[in-house]
Amino acid sequence: MAKIKIDGKQFEVEAGKNLLDTCLELGFDIPHFCFHPALGSVGSCRLCAVKKYKDEEDSRGRIVMSCMEPVTDGLIISTHDEEEKTFRAEVVESLMTNHPHDCPVCDEGGECHLQDMTVMTGHNYRQFDFKKRTYQNQELGPFIKHEMNRCIQCYRCVRFYKDYAGGKDLNVFASNNRVYFGRFEDGTLENEFSGNLTEVCPTGVFTDKTAHKHFTRKWDLSNTPSVCTHCSLGCNTLAGERYGTLRRIRNRYHGDINGYFLCDRGRFGYEFVGSDNRIKEIWKQNGNREVVSSESLSEVLSGAFQEGHNMVGIGSPRASLEANYSLLSLVGTDHFYHGVSAHEYELTKMALDFMQNSGIQIPTLKQMETADVVLILGEDLVNTAPRMALAVRQAARHSMNKDAGAKKIPEWTELAVRDNQPVLSTQIYVATPKKDSLDDVIKQPFRGGYSEIAALASSVAALLDKNAPAADSEHKKLASDIAKALQNAENPLIISGVTCGDKEVLQSACNVAQALLNNDKKVMLGMIFPESNSTGLSLFPGKPLADLFASSEKKPVDTLVVLENDLYRRAETGQVNDFLLKCKQVIVLDQLQNETTVKADVVLPAAVFSESEGTLVNNEGRAQRFYKAIPDGENGQARESWLWLNELKEIKENGFEGWSSLDDVFQSMLNELPAFAALKGKFPDEGFRMLGRKIPRESFRYSGRTSIHARESVSESYPPEDFDSPFAFSMEGQQEDPPSSLITSYWSPGWNSVQATNKYLDKPNGDLKGGNPGIRIFPTAAKSKTSYFKLNGSKSNKGTGEWQLFPVYQIFGSEELSAAASSLSERIKEPFLLLHPDDARDAGIDESTAVQVEIKNEKLTLRVNFENSLPRKVAGVSLQLPGMPFVALPGSGKITKM
Amino acid sequence: MEKPLTQHINPKSAPLTFKEYEKAGGYEGVRKALKEMTPAEVTQLMKESNLLGRGGAGFLTGLKWSFVPMDEASKPKYLLCNADEMEPGTFKDRYLLEGNPHQLIAGLIIASYAIQAETAYIFMRWAYKKAEKMINKALAEAYEAGILGKNILGSGFNLDIHLHMSAGRYICGEETALINSLEGRRATPRTKPPFSVVSGLFGQPSVVNNVETLSWASHIVEKGADWFKSLSATGTGGTKLYGVSGRVKKPGLWELPLGTTVREILEEHAGGMAEGYGFRGLLPGGASTDFLVEEHLDIPMDFSTIAKAGSRMGTGTMIILDDKTCPVAFIRNLENFFALESCGWCTPCREGLPWIEKILGAIEEGRGRMEHLEILQRQTKYLAPGHTFCAHAPGAAEPLQSGLKYFYDDFVKHIEQKKCPWR
Numbered sequence A: 001m002a003k004i005k006i007d008g009k010q011f012e013v014e015a016g017k018n019l020l021d022t023c024l025e026l027g028f029d030i031p032h033f034c035f036h037p038a039l040g041s042v043g044s045c046r047l048c049a050v051k052k053y054k055d056e057e058d059s060r061g062r063i064v065m066s067c068m069e070p071v072t073d074g075l076i077i078s079t080h081d082e083e084e085k086t087f088r089a090e091v092v093e094s095l096m097t098n099h100p101h102d103c104p105v106c107d108e109g110g111e112c113h114l115q116d117m118t119v120m121t122g123h124n125y126r127q128f129d130f131k132k133r134t135y136q137n138q139e140l141g142p143f144i145k146h147e148m149n150r151c152i153q154c155y156r157c158v159r160f161y162k163d164y165a166g167g168k169d170l171n172v173f174a175s176n177n178r179v180y181f182g183r184f185e186d187g188t189l190e191n192e193f194s195g196n197l198t199e200v201c202p203t204g205v206f207t208d209k210t211a212h213k214h215f216t217r218k219w220d221l222s223n224t225p226s227v228c229t230h231c232s233l234g235c236n237t238l239a240g241e242r243y244g245t246l247r248r249i250r251n252r253y254h255g256d257i258n259g260y261f262l263c264d265r266g267r268f269g270y271e272f273v274g275s276d277n278r279i280k281e282i283w284k285q286n287g288n289r290e291v292v293s294s295e296s297l298s299e300v301l302s303g304a305f306q307e308g309h310n311m312v313g314i315g316s317p318r319a320s321l322e323a324n325y326s327l328l329s330l331v332g333t334d335h336f337y338h339g340v341s342a343h344e345y346e347l348t349k350m351a352l353d354f355m356q357n358s359g360i361q362i363p364t365l366k367q368m369e370t371a372d373v374v375l376i377l378g379e380d381l382v383n384t385a386p387r388m389a390l391a392v393r394q395a396a397r398h399s400m401n402k403d404a405g406a407k408k409i410p411e412w413t414e415l416a417v418r419d420n421q422p423v424l425s426t427q428i429y430v431a432t433p434k435k436d437s438l439d440d441v442i443k444q445p446f447r448g449g450y451s452e453i454a455a456l457a458s459s460v461a462a463l464l465d466k467n468a469p470a471a472d473s474e475h476k477k478l479a480s481d482i483a484k485a486l487q488n489a490e491n492p493l494i495i496s497g498v499t500c501g502d503k504e505v506l507q508s509a510c511n512v513a514q515a516l517l518n519n520d521k522k523v524m525l526g527m528i529f530p531e532s533n534s535t536g537l538s539l540f541p542g543k544p545l546a547d548l549f550a551s552s553e554k555k556p557v558d559t560l561v562v563l564e565n566d567l568y569r570r571a572e573t574g575q576v577n578d579f580l581l582k583c584k585q586v587i588v589l590d591q592l593q594n595e596t597t598v599k600a601d602v603v604l605p606a607a608v609f610s611e612s613e614g615t616l617v618n619n620e621g622r623a624q625r626f627y628k629a630i631p632d633g634e635n636g637q638a639r640e641s642w643l644w645l646n647e648l649k650e651i652k653e654n655g656f657e658g659w660s661s662l663d664d665v666f667q668s669m670l671n672e673l674p675a676f677a678a679l680k681g682k683f684p685d686e687g688f689r690m691l692g693r694k695i696p697r698e699s700f701r702y703s704g705r706t707s708i709h710a711r712e713s714v715s716e717s718y719p720p721e722d723f724d725s726p727f728a729f730s731m732e733g734q735q736e737d738p739p740s741s742l743i744t745s746y747w748s749p750g751w752n753s754v755q756a757t758n759k760y761l762d763k764p765n766g767d768l769k770g771g772n773p774g775i776r777i778f779p780t781a782a783k784s785k786t787s788y789f790k791l792n793g794s795k796s797n798k799g800t801g802e803w804q805l806f807p808v809y810q811i812f813g814s815e816e817l818s819a820a821a822s823s824l825s826e827r828i829k830e831p832f833l834l835l836h837p838d839d840a841r842d843a844g845i846d847e848s849t850a851v852q853v854e855i856k857n858e859k860l861t862l863r864v865n866f867e868n869s870l871p872r873k874v875a876g877v878s879l880q881l882p883g884m885p886f887v888a889l890p891g892s893g894k895i896t897k898m
Numbered sequence B: 001m002e003k004p005l006t007q008h009i010n011p012k013s014a015p016l017t018f019k020e021y022e023k024a025g026g027y028e029g030v031r032k033a034l035k036e037m038t039p040a041e042v043t044q045l046m047k048e049s050n051l052l053g054r055g056g057a058g059f060l061t062g063l064k065w066s067f068v069p070m071d072e073a074s075k076p077k078y079l080l081c082n083a084d085e086m087e088p089g090t091f092k093d094r095y096l097l098e099g100n101p102h103q104l105i106a107g108l109i110i111a112s113y114a115i116q117a118e119t120a121y122i123f124m125r126w127a128y129k130k131a132e133k134m135i136n137k138a139l140a141e142a143y144e145a146g147i148l149g150k151n152i153l154g155s156g157f158n159l160d161i162h163l164h165m166s167a168g169r170y171i172c173g174e175e176t177a178l179i180n181s182l183e184g185r186r187a188t189p190r191t192k193p194p195f196s197v198v199s200g201l202f203g204q205p206s207v208v209n210n211v212e213t214l215s216w217a218s219h220i221v222e223k224g225a226d227w228f229k230s231l232s233a234t235g236t237g238g239t240k241l242y243g244v245s246g247r248v249k250k251p252g253l254w255e256l257p258l259g260t261t262v263r264e265i266l267e268e269h270a271g272g273m274a275e276g277y278g279f280r281g282l283l284p285g286g287a288s289t290d291f292l293v294e295e296h297l298d299i300p301m302d303f304s305t306i307a308k309a310g311s312r313m314g315t316g317t318m319i320i321l322d323d324k325t326c327p328v329a330f331i332r333n334l335e336n337f338f339a340l341e342s343c344g345w346c347t348p349c350r351e352g353l354p355w356i357e358k359i360l361g362a363i364e365e366g367r368g369r370m371e372h373l374e375i376l377q378r379q380t381k382y383l384a385p386g387h388t389f390c391a392h393a394p395g396a397a398e399p400l401q402s403g404l405k406y407f408y409d410d411f412v413k414h415i416e417q418k419k420c421p422w423r
Helices: A019-026 A082-096 A113-121 A156-164 A194-200 A264-274 A294-305 A321-331 A342-357 A386-398 A400-406 A414-420 A450-464 A476-488 A503-518 A534-538 A545-554 A573-581 A595-599 A641-652 A662-672 A674-679 A754-760 A837-843 B018-023 B028-036 B039-049 B061-066 B092-099 B101-115 B129-145 B175-182 B211-223 B225-230 B262-269 B303-308 B327-341 B347-364 B370-382 B392-406 B408-417
Strands: A002-006 A009-013 A049-053 A062-065 A076-078 A144-146 A171-173 A180-182 A206-208 A222-227 A236-242 A245-251 A282-286 A288-292 A311-314 A336-338 A373-377 A428-432 A444-447 A492-497 A524-528 A557-563 A583-590 A602-605 A614-617 A622-626 A803-808 A832-835 A850-855 A858-866 A874-878 A891-897 B078-083 B119-124 B160-165 B206-210 B239-245 B252-257 B279-283 B317-322
Touching (some): A156 A194, A321 A336, A321 A534, A400 A414, A573 A595, A583 A595, A641 A662, A850 A874, B028 B211, B078 B101, B078 B211, B092 B101, B092 B129, B092 B211, B101 B119, B101 B129, B119 B129, B252 B262, B370 B408
Parallel strands (some): A428 A444, A557 A583
Antiparallel strands (some): A049 A062, A144 A206, B239 B252
16 A cells, blocks of 8 residues: 555555556546556556655656556645646647547537546637648448547557457558558458447547437437347446437446447447337238237237147247246246257256356456466357457456566556567467467467367366366377466466357366366356356246257147247257147247248237346346336337236236236246345335436436427427336436446546546446446355266267368357347358368369258358368358358258359 | 777778778777676676767666666567667767778677677668668678677677668657667657666667767777776766767867867867858757857867756757858758657657647748747747657757747747748
């Protein structure tokens, strides 16, 4: 600790950090541009100048940059001496010599850090009377708009894009006051985290192109906390609404998960809510389609729920706990099926069982960043759990701190740390079938089919613990290197997932973790699941889909209720067709039209995430609430799934009084399903009030309230009610200091931009005040109750003429909902097959030609892409890109020339 | 008067070959250091000699070397010779590079030995084509003779010297920008601390010394610290290459005792002002130093004395401002250079220098306003040391702030007459 004096007041603070960080933590408003808590200090903008004094006698002091100044005992500084104030205003003044005065037409206006800093430093009169510098802008693809004239050269963009996120195609060019930030030529920014540029940039150089299509100023947005539904990590987001439509998604800081950054799927996937494919009416389908009014729904469905009917429900890994529970409650536990493939059902259960009972540490993404040795097995992180790839990249980045620390170079002197070690030397091992986005930061890649990956991991386990099942990998040296590294690690991390789809890879990953546990090592196990609520669904009672398909052979289904689920993504086409033929009446609740809704007799329009409230359980078993951003009734007849299911239950059970709010559903779920007992009383319910008032979604500067509906009626209507949450669709209410899970906007006096986030944290880059949101559902066992998995050994394809096929996830396209987002869909590739060029040559297949791939009963036509990194006779099949049917992957199959 | 650095240089003939220089005793210092002295003794000797860095900052060379960690774990280490001479008005390193490359190589060997670096780089200005040729030839001869490479003179010490031709930016003369550039990265200065002696080239301990500084090393080892100290007119030690450019009778470069007065250099060696030109002022050590005027002429040209007069010794090569040259245009020309050569890293330099340049342009072209002078005054304070990331902008502010002090009336005349009085 260090005793320091700021403006004459004593503080006791952590020594060794940088002064700016400390001042921000203490709540001082020190202007800054280039410093970002996640990107460290570089000292380029010179805005965070403060006066430092030698001792109590020193009255002159000298200007230092607070971001570059280490906090030491006895430090004396002032933050508002005239000389430093003048200097800071001059810094802004000189930046403004070239910054255009185009705020009214700039998308950053109103949440611009440059505007805030200009006001904060007091520069207000322009003396510069020459021409401003101008640049040529670039076309950067569907996500990001580029306006270089606004640039103030803080270098944050390249520091985030290149240094933090590993991007290769954004750089800084030229010098002096012609410095340029962009690509070497026009083209799409390829890095998966490019969207963060819109929040990292302190002004309007990089702005959200998707939001621009339906632009709204920050102060005019009605913001609601949400949770990303596009993968299993559960990153926190803020959904912004105006005029009944979702305008944009922004990062909602979460100290354990996403921190300051989201992936592009999470940020730009939201546009699916406005897709032409949205279902907004109740449809009765029987060869033709008939729109049904809400009133006549009970009539339409009257036959569906007769006494003695065999009624079954299929739940969904992308629907909330409450929606799934409503379905379970409607059909009964014995008739509730998990809407995932049999294979996924088994792997998910297995992984969750290990996570709960092995006593292993389930790490947050933030904890993953502290790992010194990482072993990734089978998972293509950037495509299956993008934000986790970014966390692992930080673990790599932090590896530089050791060497720097030895030379007393503080971690926060970002560039000095990097300069000190121009070539990364990490202990990250990635074993995947093809080249990986993390390859540039790892110790050694291993490329093999899943069976070789499992064999390698098993060998590592066997080397770590002689009681582990004996294994024999051909890669003894690598296995022994990995085992040694893990054994000597302080914070070892193993990552695998259900997404890779291979049981043996998953089991061998658990075995490595188990071996370390048996050696009394502290070890983290990061597990990836396929969808936003895969974990939650798996904790429900119920049987796998395959059981339903099998039983329907004997006992036809009278009424099938499918909740937010396209069955054609869960099983082979023929199988689903056969099954649906055996169902007399099919009721489907979903948001977007798909193969299953086409086959339904009745389609109920389900509300999307931004129109509903519910709870999702992420990959670490953390239950998190997302809330409704759009008032009811803005999308035709669309309603929240639990409301539809509630209504079905009322129709079915004469006398069921129904749930009147989501709190009722949730309460009932807690009573019925012990797996969720830990959530009791943990989420603020509808009755939650701050100083007797609800939390407003709208900012207190929200404009046009009285005129927004003036075209319909000149009298101001009462704001829409929200009976399910502590939020109001209004500007009225208590906005200050909400609980961390209920933050609707980052704002603080003088801080209108996203930089205000820091005001909500215990310290920059730290935890949200009051703790990070979400409740871990299951405690990890105190002692390991698990034992080693016995692997069956690899199945060889040799001599069969068959190929080992593995799933190739795509951040853009493999996830069902985001694939329907208009801008994001521009980034989706055509379905493809990855082949080693030598394999292709042997088979006489040329690049870019179409081939037929036969996997079990399914035949696919795919375009061939060459991939040098693949092992021989192992081929990758793009997974569930739009237009592709379900195929059982991984598996073996035939490839034939067309 | 001894002229150790230039004794073997004759601009009209080729520099001494290895054999010739060896015969003249040029490599004796190397022999002595490698065979008779420990690295620590060499460093200590250098400290005792009080050799101040000749690149401009005047830092004690031996002290810099002594900061290099000497444990095995700190290897590899690097010695870097800063031959990126781009300071306007400065041509002293070029004289040494073209005139006596073996003197520099000898110095590099001794410095590398002292810090136990097995690799050294000469980072040279792109435009020094002749020097490039001379150094390459000399390096080849040195390898041939076994004075470079493995196990030099049987001492067990190995050294490779590489010549790197810079891409041509003034900022590469800043030692950490030089290192970035050498690594193939953008030539922007690095965060300090850490200093290069701890974390420099490729993150390893590195010493960066100027050509003139390194050229001394072999002489000092051979003849001792006392000898070196006795060479100067003041107590500082050594001779100095002084240069004069501008409208003087004999512009040129001379090796003179450190501390020779400005007047002696200007009037005796440069022959005084050219016919028809009067003296108005001078920049003592290149473009990034403050003007000195008539009243300063009797000051000895030494680091501390020039600093007392409000300027800097810099490179010791002065530029003369005469009475037929417009001081505003003169300063504008310099600021144009500095604005152009800003690396673009920190705000005051990147945005401030172009503003200064534009204002000076406006004044020179008759569009100036009195408010402009206030802005210029303000900008020179804005660009003060500590306000910027490196010394580039503070250096650029020096001729402007002193120009405003000594030639203020000339600025006002421009504004009042709405034109340049010299045109």
